[in-house]
Amino acid sequence: MVPLIIDLAGRHVVIFGGGAVGLRKATYFCREAEVTVVSRSFLPEFSGLGARCLEADLSTMDDNALADLLDGAFLTIAATSDEEMNNRVGRAAREAGALFNNARGNGGDTLIPSVVRGEEYLLAISTGGASPAVPRFLREHLEETYPHLDSMIRTEARLRETLKQTVPDQADRATVLRAVLHDPEAWAWLAEGEDKAYERIKERYL
Structure with missing residues (x-):
């Protein structure tokens, strides 16, 4: 994989899953992209986030309906607790030509890094999921070592x-x-x- 920093203004991000993982992903992208979250239910924290919340049951949705949800999507994120359901979203995303990130299941073609953000800089850190603690350690080290x-x-x-x-x-x-x-x-x-x-x-x- 190759790291990139992409301007997502005006881009559509579709997230499946209204739980804690989906909330974290939506919070990450809502500051810039147009975000739609699809789920049977949503945590209260989604209210006021700025994402469009679409109540739907993916388990009863046919392939055509799923494809319609991904029409125009730049990035699709599967963040449900069901691995096979996430994998199904991944297959649909590839068919739709959208980038795909899978929170649980078969790996997608996109990783979402840990971000260190200041007023004048933006750093992305990833271990490919091998050690989630390392990006946090590096972020804290940077903030403590270079406060200015x-x-x-x-x-x-x-x-x-x-x-x-x-x-x-x-x-x-x-x-x-x-x-x-x-x-x-x-x-x-x-x-x-x-x-x-x-x-x-x-x-x-x-």
Whole structure:
């Protein structure tokens, strides 16, 4: 598999399952995609989430009705407790040309990673389901080790623009930017505020 970051604005995601797993998947995608959740029942937390909740019994649904639900779907997620039912959704998704993620059953062609998100960055971490604890460990480690990562990204962006005006050689600019990232004092200065840190970094490196 190849990791990608995809803009899902306007894309349709169909989730089967109104339980805890379906809720987690819907919460993940509702911030950007158009989400439809299909289930016989729904947890109360679905209310106000922004997803379209369609009450239906997949076990009594024929293949044509299932195909109709997947018409125009970009991604289909099977999140029911029934493995065979999930596998059936997977087969229908492939026939519809939609990407498929299976929470339980035969593997699909799409993994949903653990996400580390800041104001200026987005990181996706996956172990392919082998160890769900590892992505959480890495997320917590990143947050504890680099609490000012957003500030550093903004400071690097400002410094990069300044360097474009003062340092003609791209390799020299890259050297300065890397040096700042490896400078423990530069990270410490960010705790005092971005503007103050930026001025001290300029004094040292420009």
